[in-house]
Amino acid sequence: MxxxxxxxxxxxxxxxxxxPETELESGNDYQLLVAVVLSAQATDVGVNKATRALFDAVTTPAAMVALGEEELRRHIRTIGLFNTKARNVIALSTALIADHGGEVPRTRAALEALPGVGRKTANVVMNTAFGAETFxxxxxxxxxxxxxxxxxxxxxxxxxxxxxxxxxxxxxxxxxxxxxxxxxxxxxxxxxxxxxxxxxxxxxxxxxxxxxxxx
Structure with a gap:
């Protein structure tokens, strides 16, 4: 062209x-990160249905860790690969607490170091949450x-x-x-x-x- x-x-x-805005529903940067991780090989509509009740109860990495993997699986069981995704979300939440003070990091390297976060997920979070010019x-x-x-x-x-x-x-x-x-x-x-x-x-x-x- x-x-x-x-x-x-x-x-x-x-x-x-x-x-234009993402069609994934979230209330803060952490929930956005979780929603994007859950959206891999799933539709935004399906993720939103699964996370509405979850995000009413969980707004921070600490709250997610307290919820636990078994209860998280119950919330997201309608999403494809929910067992692996639940394990990754608990692991990345633990890493955010241990390495980033519970905050979502702004750099690609730090995001991609989190469990379940690849380049595409990092690009979405960097762009949507922090205004980076990523694709x-x-x-x-x-x-x-x-x-x-x-x-x-x-x-x-x-x-x-x-x-x-x-x-x-x-x-x-x-x-x-x-x-x-x-x-x-x-x-x-x-x-x-x-x-x-x-x-x-x-x-x-x-x-x-x-x-x-x-x-």
Whole structure:
């Protein structure tokens, strides 16, 4: 995608949704970290349903450790891989207390050192909680980056680096949320809804999917 088209691409997404936010529900940075860890291979809707009662009772790492792994499993049993995730959440909560005074660290290295936290999770937390200009490449962003020609790559890391190179100011802060939401609701995996896409004319995907009535 040409530089001018990249600017136009983001400008349209920004005009359509000036203040994009994560769809994961949380009340503080710690709850956000837990929600993002739980969202791996799960939907935001499913995570939100599982964490509403949990987050009413648990707002700090200390409260999570006090809750215990067995009770945490009961709260999140509807989420995929809940046994492993429960074990990781208790472990990362213990590490936050021991190494960070119960606070969520701001650096990638410190976040990725926590149990169950990989690069994508660290990127989400750094961006959403602390305003860092990071690009958390999930399946939606990977698809949108490659399909549109905005940021092509064979791996999530390659797409992340391509996005970092391609995305100009003032769009860097919110870019990953615009792309996630666009992939989730418009540029869908099986049948992208090109007929109602506000950036369709800038997109490299061919052939464009016709409107339902035109099929």
């Amino acid at each position: 040409k530089r001018a088209d990249v600017v136009d691409f983001y400008a349209r997404l920004a005009a359509d949704n000036p203040h 958390a490449v999930d399946t939606h962003i990977f698809r949108v980056g490659n399909r549109t020609g905005l940021a092509r790559g064979k791996t999530p890391l390659a797409v992340e680096k391509a996005l970092d190179r391609a995305t100009p100011q003032p769009f860097r802060r919110h870019a990953h949320h615009w792309l996630i939401l666009h992939g989730r609701y418009v540029c869908k995996a099986r049948r992208p809804e090109c007929w109602r896409c506000i950036v369709a004319d800038l997109c490299a995907f061919k052939p464009k999917t016709p409107a339902p009535a035109a099929r």
